[in-house]
Amino acid sequence: MDGDYIIGGVFSIHYIEKIMVHDYITMPEPPSCTGGINSRELLFSRAMIFAIEEINNSTELLPGIRLGYQIHDSCASVTMAVRVAFRLSNGQDPVFHTGDKCSQSGMVMGVVADTGSSSSISISRIISSFNIPQVSHFATCACLSDKQQYPNFFRTIPSDRFQADALAKLVKQFGWTWIGAVRSDTDYGNNGMASFLKAAYREGICVEYSEAFYRNDPQSKIQKVADAIRRSTAKVVVAFAAAADMKVLLEELARDPPPPHQWIGSESWIADPQFLRFSFCVGAIGVGIPGFVIPGLRDFLMDLSPSEVAASPILTEFWEGVFNCTLEKSENSVGAAAVKKDCDGTEDIKMLHKPYTDTSQLRITNMVYKAVYAIAHAIHNAVCERTNFTTQCNKHTRLESRQVLTELKKVNFSRNGYVVSFDANGDPPALYELINWQKNKSGVIELVTVGFYDASMPIGQEFRIIRNLTWMDGGMQVPVSVCTDGCLPGTHKVLQKGKPICCYDCKPCPEGEISNVTDSPDCFPCPREFWPNAEKNTCFPKPVEFLSFDEVLSIILAVFSVGGACLAIITAAVFFHHRTTPIVRANNSELSFLLLFSLTLCFLCSLTFIGAPSDWSCMLRHTAFGITFVLCISCVLGKTIVVLIAFKATLPGNNMIKWFGPLQQRMTVVSFTFIQVLICTIWLVVSPPFPVKNLTTYREKIILECALGSAVGFWAVLGYIGLLAFFCFVLAVLARKLPDNFNEAKLITFSMLIFCAVWITFIPAYVSSPGKFTVAVEIFAILASSFGLILCLFAPKCFIILFQPEKNTKKHLMKKNQL
Structure with a gap:
């Protein structure tokens, strides 16, 4: 249609370019399109015509100016798109005009093109040389946002960069980490999938396979892609493909439907009603352009008279195809009358169920509508001026496409409730609907809007789900698609x-x-x-471990400890009751009572090692042990010295006994004990023992024990005890051959032997025993040495006192001496 200013349009009304066989003898025919008409693309072209007629009837936008249009079919072919681009650039005037007033009927001020990214790239590279602006309704390749390469390109549909992010976040939203990917082997598919994979890897998503194909590829290659889907373990398939390519793939899959898969679709096909016939894709979900209502469009589409149809080869082909009849005087009727009846005028387009007649969800159609209005507003801003309350437009203004390109960058208007504007890259704001293929109650698959994606929202809040989704095979549970089932807590x-x-x-x-x-x-x-x-x-x-009173081991040791103390007290009582008898008097009763007292303390001091360590218990247990044992050994040492001196005193001329009387014996015991008290005092003052949590012996539990503080102090206390015991043992060995009535020396020798053996074996056992058993070993050493002393020194005497009183006489003792 002619007009004051022309807007070009390019749509893929056919999907197949006619293959030409050149014989190099005759001039080749110009390229042409063949195959069936894509009624959806026909709808786009009709929507462009509707928008232009609506603008021409408007009194606000371009008043007094009539827009014309040139609409071409690119048949989704780059070759055809290049040819169309040259036609749009050259104009349609048959002759050259001279003079000041040149015809403007062929001037294209802007182009609405194209459906595919590859063909849009080809068109842009050609018409950009003439500064003709291009506004695409469906080319989403992110590469087209590069203003260095495509300075004249704009679009009303968001870039694939936003779509790729949306699809990756959609996959992540439902926990899918193992997916398959298929794409068109075109600029749209390759660039879009590259952006998607980059975003997917950021989200931690892995791809089992990534296959590329094109609708004109050999059937074997299409089948290879289909087989990859059939045998894959990934339950989710992301398809970043053009509608024409996707149709070929789904038709191949339909021959041998694969196991149920969760399809994730790009906006190029997910909202296309023609694909709803592939029932194995039920549950598919993807991002789609929001649907809008264009008032009056349906009436315009349905208002097709036979004469109007007959005047257009495209409409004629469409009419004859959907009604299976032949219009009179139609070029297409030649050779077709044998298989088609004549159209009789009763055909009603309103009864058709085709994408052409479906205006319930105008998505891409609205992108076409917005593109036409964007170019119209740019022309309006270039040729119109507002004076007072009216707008004046000069249709004779010599308008150049460069001016329209400049004004197009600044357009910002609202139409039917939506805003149209472009950023610095020529892209609109990114807003998508989430489209889900759901079966209705009748079992028919429908496109259902289940949510929205807004790229301008904060991270994590881009998605808004408004209703329940249907998943693969019509299920209501979110499918699982992972390479490995999730590792449970406790594993990695x-x-x-x-x-x-x-x-x-x-x-x-x-x-x-x-x-x-x-x-x-x-x-x-x-x-x-x-x-x-x-x-x-x-x-x-961690459980805290120490030798507590409620343990069996502690109870046994405590029983032996108390039992030993009771034994010492009983022995003292026996000695006290028979204190006047010769056997008691002959064995230095004063030191014997003091020794029994110290042994009682030795037995009882082991109780301080049981229970939770504290500051006081740690200091008490080691010092009490050291002092009581020194007191005990001092008494034994005193008894040994007395035995030796008593034997020597019986020799003529020896008066040593007067130098080691009771006072000297007491002073000896006190002196030896005082040295140990002094060592313990220095230890407690300088670096005393203290409670500590031992975290190194066992990793799984805490040993509550007493740290030595100063190891030198501990081994000094222990060494001093050992020194006295060794000295006592040596003296007892020297006195071992004394007469039988002084056989206490032999008992002391044996008791010291047991004592030294116990404490010599104690050292490696103490060092190697872990945890609370270190304390148990120390208690055992105390009890063993204490029992050794009391049994060796007092058991024979008590046996005689209690069970052989006839031997507890001075006469019997003297008689044995004479023997």
């Missing part, structure tokens, strides 16, 4: 060699470490005073 992921990061083995956490989330990449150690539970998913406080 170990990557499989040569596999993507989503394929891994689940290994239990090492000892002392936990993981408390699913699919944990690593385990982390518990705090020092905590330890994992059996499942290794939670840290619990």
Whole structure:
């Protein structure tokens, strides 16, 4: 249609370019399109005509100016798109005009083109040389946002960069990490999939396979892509493909439908009603352009008279195709009358169920409508001026496409409730609907809007789900698509060699470490005073271990300790009751009573080692042990010295006994004991023992024990006891051959032998025993040495006193001496 200013339009009304066989003898025919008409693309072209007629009837936009149009069919072919681009650039005037007033009927001020990204790129590279602006309704390749290469390109549909991010976040939203990917082997598919994979990898999504194909590829290649889908383990397939390519793939899959897959579609095909016939794709979800209502469009589409149809070869082909009849005087009727009846005028386009007549969800159609209005507003701003309350437009203004291109960058208007504007890259704001293929109650698959995606929202809030979704095979549960089932808490992921990061083995956490989330990449150690539970998913406080009174071992040791103390007291009572008898008097009763008292303290001091260590108990247990044992050994040493001196005093001329009387004996015991008290005092003042939590002996529990403070102090106390015991043992050995009535020397020798043996074996046992058993070994050494002393020194005497009183006489003792 002619007009004051012309707007070009390019749509893929056919999907197949006619293959020409050149014989190089005759002039080749111009390229042409063939195959069936795509009624959806026909709808786009009709929507452009509707928008232009609406503008021509408007009194606000371009008043007094009539827009014309040139609409061409690119048949989704780059070759055809290049040819159309040259036709749009050259104009349609048959002759050249001279003079000041040149015809403007062939001037194209802007182009609405094209459906595919590849053909849009070809058109842009040609018409940009003439500064003709191009506004695409469906070319989404992110590459077209590059203003260095495509300075004249604009679009009313968001860039694939936003779509790729939306699809990646959609996959991540439902926890799918193992997917398959197919794409058109075109600029749209390759660039779009590259953007998607980049975004997917950022989200931790792995791709099992990525296949590219084109609708004109050999059937074997299409079948190869279909087989990859059939045998894959990934349950989710992301298809970034043009509608024409996707149709070929789905038709191939329909021959041998694969197991149910969850299809994720790009906006080029997910909202196309023609694909709803592929029932194995039910549950498919993807992003689509929001649907809008264009008032009056349906009436315009339905208002097709036979004469109007007959005047247009495209409409004629469409009419004859959908009604299977032949219009009179139609070029297409030649040779077709044998298979088609004549159209009789009763055909009603309103009864058709084709994308052409479906105006319930105008998505891409609205993008065409917006593109036409954007170019019209740019022309309006270039040739019209507002004076007072009216707008004046000069249709004789010599308008150049460069001016329209400049004004197009600044357009910002509202139409039917939506805003049209372009950013610096020529892109509109990114807003998508989430489209889901759902079966209605009648079993018919429908396109249902289940949510929205707004790229301008904060991270994590881009999606807004408004209704329930249907998943693959019509299910209501979100399908699972992972390479490896999630690792439970208590385990962590170990990557499989040569596999993507989503394929891994689940290994239990090492000892002392936990993981408390699913699919944990690593385990982390518990705090020092905590330890994992059996499942290794939670840290619990470590059990605190010490030798407590309620343990069986502690009870046994306590019984022996109290029993030993009672034995010492009973022995003292026996001695006290028979204190006047010769056997008691002959064995230095004063030192014997003092020795029994010290042995009682030795037995009882072992009780201080049982129970939770505290500051006072740690200091008390070691010092009480050291002092009481020195007191005990001092008494034994005193008795040994007395025995030796008593024997020497019986010799003529020896008066040594007067130098070691009772006072000297007491002073000896006090002196030896005082030295130990002094050592303990220095130890407690300089670096006393203190309670400590031992976290190194056992990793899984805490040993509450007494640290020595100063190790020198501890070994000084122990060494001093050992020194006295060794000295006592040497003296007892020297006195071992005394007469039988002084046989206490032999008993002392034997008792010291037991004492030294116990404490010599104690040292390695003490060092090597872990945890609370260190304390048990120390208590055992105390009790063993104490029992050794009381049994060796007092058991024979008590036996005579209690069971052989006839031997407890001075005469019997003297008689044995004479023997």
